[in-house]
Amino acid sequence: MLGPITLRNAQPPARRDSDPANTLDHVDRQLLIALTEDAGVTNKALAGRLGLAESTCAYRVRALREAGIITGTRIQLDLALLGYPLQAIIMVRLGSHTMANVNQLYDALAATPGVVQAFHVAGADDFYLHVAVENAEALRDFVLQHVTSHRVVRQTETHLVFDVRGGAGVLTAPPGR
Incomplete structure (x- = not known):
C-alpha cells in the first residue's frame, strides 16, 4: 500500500x-x-x-x-477461459514498403478479429502480431486467410506463446511498499 x-x-x-x-x-x-x-x-x-x-x-x-x-x-481478459487458449506472435515481413502499403496493412491487421496487439517495428520484420486463437488449425487458418493473403506480405514466422506476464512498467512503486 x-x-x-x-x-x-x-x-x-x-x-x-x-x-x-x-x-x-x-x-x-x-x-x-x-x-x-x-x-x-x-x-x-x-x-x-x-x-x-x-x-x-x-x-x-x-x-x-x-x-x-x-x-x-x-x-485484462483470460483468453483461455474465453475459448482462445493458443496465443502466438506472428512476425510479418513486407515485400513493398510504401507508406500506403504499410498503413493499409497495419490498419487491416489491427482490425482483424483474434489480434490482441499489433506492433509496427523496425528491423528485419515489419510487424509483430500477438494473436489468440482456438487451436493450431485456427492459427494456421489465421495466417493464411488474414496475413499472407495480403499481396505486400513477403514472409511470416510464427512463434507460440507459452505464458504472458505483465512487466514492471515505466513507473515503479517506492521501495518498501
Missing part, C-alpha cells in the same frame, strides 16, 4: 511545461502507479490510499487525462 502523501496546499501545482512528462510531481506519479495497479479503483479508495482529499484526487486524475497521460482504462 502506498503511504500517505503530505500536501502543503490542496491545489495541484501549476503546469508550466509543454511536455506533460516533465510536469509530473510525486503525487501525480503515485496516482499513476496506483491506477496502473488497479485502473478500476474508485476515487474514494484511491484518495484514501494516497492520503488525499477526494476532490484533489479527482482533480489530479482529470488533469492527467486532459494532459493525455492517462489515455483510457483496460481490463
